Amino acid sequence: MSPLRTPNRFLLIGGRGWIASHLDTLLTASHKNVLSTTVRMEDRPAMEAVFDNFNPTRVICCAGFTGRPNVDQCEEKKQETAMCNVTGLLMLAHLCWERGVHLSVMATGCIYTSTYTPDRTQLLSRPFTEDDPANFNGSFYSRTKAHVEEIMRHTYPDVLILRVRMPISDDLHPRSFVTKITKYEHVVNIPNSNSILHDLLPVAIAMSEQEEVGVYNFTNPGAISHNEVLSLYQQIVDPAYSWKNFTLEEQAKVIKADRSNCELDCTKLMALVKEYQGMGVDVEVPEIHEAYRRCFGSGGWCDVKP
Ligand SMILES: NC(=O)c1ccc[n+]([C@@H]2O[C@H](COP(=O)([O-])OP(=O)(O)OC[C@H]3O[C@@H](n4cnc5c(N)ncnc54)[C@H](OP(=O)(O)O)[C@@H]3O)[C@@H](O)[C@H]2O)c1
Known part of the structure; x- marks a missing residue:
């Protein structure tokens, strides 16, 4: 493991986005030197100017064409997405x-589809590891992410690729998975890997500082179903909340692109977290049910609901 070179200068790409703003807050709170830029990645002269002026030692890419209000838009805006x-x-x-600067990428785990029991309550297939080939082709968004990951890992092996899934923050941001599903009229119920940002973003910063490379499944360990998430939400945050389920087949009638449902294996990530803990880095990534309990019990949620 390389020794820490301090002080680092962190450049956040896609700086107005949701995950970037959380990283910016964390980096600023820990007195790191950080610049968030909204410059387009494909605008080479403008990006070069940002690099020339700020001289980053670490770049974290949080940019992505993710679609509004959701990934269905990527089916219509294929050129912009690509x-x-x-x-x-x-x-x-x-x-x-070219400049020898370490790059971390907030990527996605929505490049897989797991196999479930016919009622979709139990997983039948094993969790996907970092080396499993992508097997989800249901949306143009996911296809761009799977293809670019494949190119990146073979062309720029020193890049760190963090596969986020269904991220949750301890607030009601519209991009947070819980905010999304609590606003839906009907919700499917199927176990998935989820990323609790409060647990994982400090790990992302440590990984960037340590110049880790390669692909990591970047979720909390385990899988949790929508109904389990919503039951915990009801218990801890909003006892008055209720929801209605529908099936994946019924969901398919109201969306344009299919959605990935899968469990990722985060053994590789957890080994690194343990190593960091041994080095005295203050990081913890609890099992997903415990992580939700802590997230819903934290200040952010309690401020939101009575
Ligand atoms: N949130 C999720 O559910 C989720 C799940 C897994 C992975 N991820 C990935 O994590 C990353 C961050 O997600 P997020 O939820 O924070 O998304 P977000 O809120 O949509 O932020 C993405 C940011 O990227 C910017 N952007 C778009 N095109 C760009 C370009 N060509 N060059 C530079 N910046 C550009 C957008 O700026 P404008 O708004 O100005 O266009 C936006 O501020 C994305 O790559 C996403 O695919 C997200």
Whole structure:
């Protein structure tokens, strides 16, 4: 493991986005030198100017064309989706490679589809490891992410790729998984890997500082179903909340792109977290049910609901 070179200068790409803003807050709170930029990744001269002026030692890419209100938009905006998620990201990776600057990418685990029992309450397939080939083709968004990851890992092996899934923050941000599903009229019920940002973003910062490379499944360990999440939400945050389920088949009638449902194996990540803890780094990534309990019990949620 490389020794820490301090002080680092962190450049956040996609700086107005949700995950970037959480990272910015964390980095600023720990007195790190951070710049969030909204410059487009594919605008090479403008990005070079940002690099020239700020001279980053670490770049964390939180940019992505994710679609509004959701990934269905990527089916209609294929060129914009590919320009950002593939062309732009590769241009950024190339710039970092040319300048010898470590790059971390907030990627996605929505490139897999697990096998479930017919009632979708239990997983039948084993969790996917970092080396399993992508097997989900249901949405253009996921296809761009799977293809670019494949190119990146073979072309720029020094890049760190963090596969986030269904991220949750301890607030009611519209991009948070819990906020999304509590606003839906009907919710499917199927176990998935989820990423609690409060637990994982400090790990992302430590990984960037340590210049880790390669692909990591970046979720809390275990899988949790929508109904389990919503039951915990009801118990801890809002006793008046109730929800209605529908099936994946019924969901398919109201969305344009299919959605990935899967469990990721985070053995590799957890080994690193243990190593960091041994080094005195203050990080912890609890099992997903426990992580939700802590997240819902934290100040952010209690401020939101009576
Ligand atoms: N949130 C999730 O559910 C989730 C799950 C797994 C993985 N991820 C991945 O994690 C990353 C961050 O997600 P997020 O939830 O924070 O998304 P977000 O809130 O949509 O933020 C993405 C940011 O990227 C910017 N952007 C778009 N095109 C760009 C380009 N060509 N160059 C530079 N910046 C560009 C957007 O800026 P404008 O708004 O100005 O266009 C936006 O501020 C994304 O790559 C996403 O795919 C997210």
